[in-house]
Amino acid sequence: MTPALEVAGLSHRFGKRTVLDDIGFTVSPGSFTVLLGPNGAGKTTLFALVTRLYHATQGRIAVFGRDFRADPQAALARMGVVFQQSTLDLDLTVEQNLRYHAALHGMASSVSRPLIAAELERVGLLERRHDRTRDLSGGQRRRVELARALLHKPALLLMDEPTAGLDFESRAFLLRHVRHLCADRGLAVLWATHLIEEADETDIVILRAGRIVAQGLSQDVVTNAGATGLQDAFERLLRVPA
Amino acid sequence: MSIATYTRCMGGIVGREGLRWVHQRGRFISALVRPLVWLAIFAAGFRFVLGVSIIAPYETYVPYEVYIAPGLIAMIQLFNGMQSSLSMVYDREMGSMKTLMISPFPRWFLLLSKLLAGVAVSVVQAYIFLAIAWFWEIEPPPLGYLAVLPALILSGLMLGALGLVLSSFVKQLENFAGVMNFVIFPMFFASSALYPLWRVKESSLFLWWVCQLNPFTSATEMIRFALYDQIDPVSIAVVTGCAIVFMAAAVIGYDPGRGFMARRGAAD
Numbered sequence: 001m002t003p004a005l006e007v008a009g010l011s012h013r014f015g016k017r018t019v020l021d022d023i024g025f026t027v028s029p030g031s032f033t034v035l036l037g038p039n040g041a042g043k044t045t046l047f048a049l050v051t052r053l054y055h056a057t058q059g060r061i062a063v064f065g066r067d068f069r070a071d072p073q074a075a076l077a078r079m080g081v082v083f084q085q086s087t088l089d090l091d092l093t094v095e096q097n098l099r100y101h102a103a104l105h106g107m108a109s110s111v112s113r114p115l116i117a118a119e120l121e122r123v124g125l126l127e128r129r130h131d132r133t134r135d136l137s138g139g140q141r142r143r144v145e146l147a148r149a150l151l152h153k154p155a156l157l158l159m160d161e162p163t164a165g166l167d168f169e170s171r172a173f174l175l176r177h178v179r180h181l182c183a184d185r186g187l188a189v190l191w192a193t194h195l196i197e198e199a200d201e202t203d204i205v206i207l208r209a210g211r212i213v214a215q216g217l218s219q220d221v222v223t224n225a226g227a228t229g230l231q232d233a234f235e236r237l238l239r240v241p242a
Numbered sequence: 243m244s245i246a247t248y249t250r251c252m253g254g255i256v257g258r259e260g261l262r263w264v265h266q267r268g269r270f271i272s273a274l275v276r277p278l279v280w281l282a283i284f285a286a287g288f289r290f291v292l293g294v295s296i297i298a299p300y301e302t303y304v305p306y307e308v309y310i311a312p313g314l315i316a317m318i319q320l321f322n323g324m325q326s327s328l329s330m331v332y333d334r335e336m337g338s339m340k341t342l343m344i345s346p347f348p349r350w351f352l353l354l355s356k357l358l359a360g361v362a363v364s365v366v367q368a369y370i371f372l373a374i375a376w377f378w379e380i381e382p383p384p385l386g387y388l389a390v391l392p393a394l395i396l397s398g399l400m401l402g403a404l405g406l407v408l409s410s411f412v413k414q415l416e417n418f419a420g421v422m423n424f425v426i427f428p429m430f431f432a433s434s435a436l437y438p439l440w441r442v443k444e445s446s447l448f449l450w451w452v453c454q455l456n457p458f459t460s461a462t463e464m465i466r467f468a469l470y471d472q473i474d475p476v477s478i479a480v481v482t483g484c485a486i487v488f489m490a491a492a493v494i495g496y497d498p499g500r501g502f503m504a505r506r507g508a509a510d
Contacts, residue, residue, distance in 0.1 A: 051344050055497070073243070077346040085337040089258070091265045096258075103254020104345035106247025 002065040004029045004156045004188030005050070010059030012045055019045045020210045023059070027203075029155065030186040032179055034199040034218075037207035038238065043192040044084060046207070047160045050190075051081050063156060077105070080149035084160040084192075086141055088148075090134040094125065097133055098148050105152040112151065119147035123177065139170030146174065150181070157181070157189045163198065171198075196231045206237055213237045243347070251347050252355040259359035262329070273321060273367050274374070277314035281378055285310055297438055299470040311372075311380045312466035313435025316458060318371055319364045319394070319401050324426055326360035327405030331412050343496075350493045357406060357489070361398035368394050386469045393468035393478075397461035400481050403488035410495025433459040434466075457484040 003026035010023040020042045027033045037043050048054045050061055052072050061068040063075035088097050095116060102112035120126040123143035125136075133141055142162060149157060159178065163171040175198060181187045191198065205215040214221045214237050218230055227233035263270060289306035296303055333339040342352055372380075372387065382390075408421055430436075432452050439459070443450040453459050457480060464477035 051340070053340060053343055073346045073348065076344055079344070081340075081344055083337060083340055087337040087339075087341045089262070089338050092258070092261060096261060100254050100258045101341065103250050103257070104342065104347070106243060106250050106347070108246075108250060 001028065003027060003062075004031075004064060005190060006060070006062040006065075007046075007050070008060045010046075010049065010056060010061065012042075012049060012054065012056065012058070018210055020049070023207075023210075023212055025205045025212065025215055027156070027188050027190050029188050030182055031203055032182045032189045032191065033203040033205065035190055035192040035205050035207060036194070036196070036199050036234065037192075038194055040209075041194075041207040042210040043207060044160060045210075047081075047083070047158060047192065050158060051079070052076065077152070078155050080152065080154035080157045082142070082145045082149050082157075082159045082162050084162075084164060086145065088133045088141055088144060091132065093130050093132055094120065094136070094144050095129040097144065098129075098151060101148045102151055107152060115151055115153075116147075119150055120144075123147045137170075139166050139173070142166060142170065142174060146177070155186075155188060157187055159189065160192045161194070162191070163193065163195065196234055199230060206234065208238055213240065248347065248351065251345065251351070252358065255342070255352070255355040256359040256362055259326075259356075259363060263363050269325065270367075273318060273325075274370060276321065277318055277371055278374060280310065280314055280317075281307055281375060297440070299467045299472045299474075305379070307375075307378050308380050309438070310436055311375055311378075312469055313433070313462045314375075315368045315371060315390075315394070315465050315469075316397060316401075316433075316435060316462040317430055318367050319398050319461070320426060320430060320458065322360060322364035322367060323398070323401035323403075323405035324408070324421060325405075326356070326363075326402055327409040327412075327421075330356070330406065330409035334409075349496060353406060353492055353496055354489070357399060357402045357492075360402040360405070361395055364398045364402070365391070365394045382469045383471050385471045389471045390465060390468040393464045396478070396481050396485065397465060400457060400461060400485035400488060403485055403492055406492035407488050407495055410492060429456060429458040432456050433462055435459075435462045457481065460484075 005027040007026070008024045010020055011018065012020040023046065025033075035043055035046070045054070049056045050068075052068065052075075056068065063078055066074050068075045089100070092100070098116045098120070099109065099112060102109070102116070107115075116129070117126060120129055123146060125140060125143055125147070128136065128140065133144060136144065146162070157178070162174055166174070178189055178191065182189055193199065199218055202218055203216070204218050204221055206213050206221070214225065214233075216224075222228075222230055222233045225233040225236050227236055285307040300308075330339065333342070342356070343349070345352055408425065412421060432449065433456050434453060435458070439450060439453050442453055460477040460480035463474050464481055467474040467477070
């Protein structure tokens with residue numbers, strides 16, 4: 001089966017500083033993969049490369065078998081992204097933000113209008129669609145961003161620390177919702193976080209200082225590290241000298 | 243992707259810029275008040291100091307207000323170009339630029355759409371100014387109002403593209419004051435917007451050359467001639483050439499492999 005996302009031999013530098021060193025992993029269709037790493041591990045740089053905000057000079061990134069460098073347009077069209085920092089236009093309403101996104105994907109308004117309503121309904125914000133996003137709480141804005149990322153029916157969803165700064169309830173909602181999407185729609189998800197509890201019983205990729213130190217099913221990572229649980233495994237792996 | 247999808251994408255970008263413009267009333271009002279202050283106060287004060295001889299495209303002696311009106315229109319577009327550029331830097335700092343950049347359309351097309359969105363706003367502002375200026379007896383021939391449209395689009399493209407280039411170099415919002423001091427003011431004052439260049443030549447040949455080479459002078463003259471239903475081919479050529487060069491530089495500036503994107507580090 002062609003992976004939804006394939007990263008191989010990916011390295012990146014800013015000047016002399018190496019931020020990613022020979023990264024390689026895959027995300028299968030329908031799978032929920034957690035990219036786990038402490039702050040500064042290189043998660044956001046990896047997301048910037050996979051979304052083409054930065055140009056990958058070394059290594060390969062492919063989305064559903066299509067090389068990103070050869071065909072970035074096709075790869076971006078199949079990808080939905082929620083960035084770490086909110087990217088909503090706070091002066092516009094919820095619906096205007098979503099309509100703008102739909103237009104950026106070339107969708108006709110006759111097509112996007114029912115989809116906007118459906119996605120907002122799913123995240124419980126349909127009645128807030130005429131409110132300015134500035135008036136929403138942090139958790140609600142995140143839900144709008146998720147609805148927006150799914151609007152063009154992507155097959156791969158990238159979420160960069162989506163739960164950062166959210167309260168427990170919003171975090172649980174987001175995690176539950178996205179996991180359902182994997183199961184229901186066969187959506188492939190790459191979820192970056194530094195919170196261990198979000199990585200339970202999933203495929204995980206552990207990143208430390210720009211290198212992958214472990215990857216596989218979370219249970220296997222725990223076993224291979226000789227740890228008692230994921231938290232213990234994570235701490236052990238971060239302690240191992242480079 | 244079909245032409246229809248490209249059109250929708252561009253329509254969405256232009257629509258968003260229009261919505262932002264409507265929401266930011268302060269920006270809209272200041273864009274109009276600024277040239278009107280020049281017209282109502284500066285021009286009134288200087289009309290007896292600065293004599294304007296008969297120069298093309300005018301067929302007779304014109305009051306100073308009439309002389310500076312095209313320069314003030316170009317000023318609206320200059321500020322608008324810089325304002326768009328400022329909003330690009332703001333978008334980048336706030337993150338909403340990423341929404342634009344991960345669109346599956348080619349980056350040059352996204353930048354061109356962004357540029358055209360800014361031009362559309364500046365053209366509307368220029369016409370509103372012309373409508374108000376009519377009360378100051380700035381009454382170009384009726385056909386001039388139509389003929390000035392392509393000139394406004396072209397000069398808007400050049401000044402907007404210049405703004406895009408600057409926004410790709412300016413790393414933080416705070417640095418924008420420098421752009422005001424080193425770009426907007428020199429461009430505006432070292433041009434034919436406020437005084438005819440023969441007057442500048444009388445005082446300094448060097449400054450005259452600077453004004454001649456300043457693309458803002460060409461934008462002003464192109465608008466001036468068009469407003470009086472005439473064509474100034476040299477200005478049109480200079481403005482077109484500069485618009486192409488600035489746009490190419492902006493595309494390079496926003497290229498993920500070459501421009502600021504490649505130089506900046508990501509915060510993890």
